[in-house]
Amino acid sequence: MTSNPIVTLAGVAKRYGAFLALQETDLAIAEGEFVTLLGPSGCGKTTTLRLIGGFEQASAGRIAIAGQDVTDSPPYRRPVNTVFQDYALFPHMSVAENIGYGLSVKSGRVAKAERDRRVADALAMVGLEGKAGMRPGALSGGQRQRV
Missing domain, CATH: 3.40.50.300 (P-loop containing nucleotide triphosphate hydrolases)
Known part of the structure; x- marks a missing residue:
C-alpha cells in the first residue's frame, strides 16, 4: 500500500x-x-x-x-460512484408498508387485518421480525434485499 x-x-x-x-x-x-x-x-x-x-x-x-x-x-x-442494490423500496415508508403496499392499492385491496397477517408472515419467513416499523435506510443491504 x-x-x-x-x-x-x-x-x-x-x-x-x-x-x-x-x-x-x-x-x-x-x-x-x-x-x-x-x-x-x-x-x-x-x-x-x-x-x-x-x-x-x-x-x-x-x-x-x-x-x-x-x-x-x-x-x-465526492469523487466516488455508487451502484444501488435497493432501488425498488419506497424510502419514506416503513418495512411493513413496503411489503404490504401491493395488498393495499385500490384494485384487489386486502383488508387491513389480513394484510397485517401476511406482512408478519413474510417478515418471519425472511428473518426480519421486529423490523416492521423501520425505514429501508436503517436496514443493512441484505435486509433491504429481503424486504
Whole structure:
C-alpha cells in the first residue's frame, strides 16, 4: 500500500438512535487496490459504502478521499460512484408498508387485518421480525434485499 491512501476511514461509526449499525471502523485503501467487504447480513458492509458515498452521515469519525476530508460533504461533492442494490423500496415508508403496499392499492385491496397477517408472515419467513416499523435506510443491504 502507498503511504497516502485514496480512501481513509478513521474511527467511523454509524448509529440509528440506539441501534449501532457500524462500530468504530478504521480503513485505508490504496489507489488501484481491490477491496472486498465480506460478512453476514447486518454487519455494516452497505452502511460503510453509504458513508463513503455520502448517502449517510457518520455518527463518529472522519472520512477522507484523495487526502480531502469529505465527512460533511454531500454525495455530489465526492469523487466516488455508487451502484444501488435497493432501488425498488419506497424510502419514506416503513418495512411493513413496503411489503404490504401491493395488498393495499385500490384494485384487489386486502383488508387491513389480513394484510397485517401476511406482512408478519413474510417478515418471519425472511428473518426480519421486529423490523416492521423501520425505514429501508436503517436496514443493512441484505435486509433491504429481503424486504
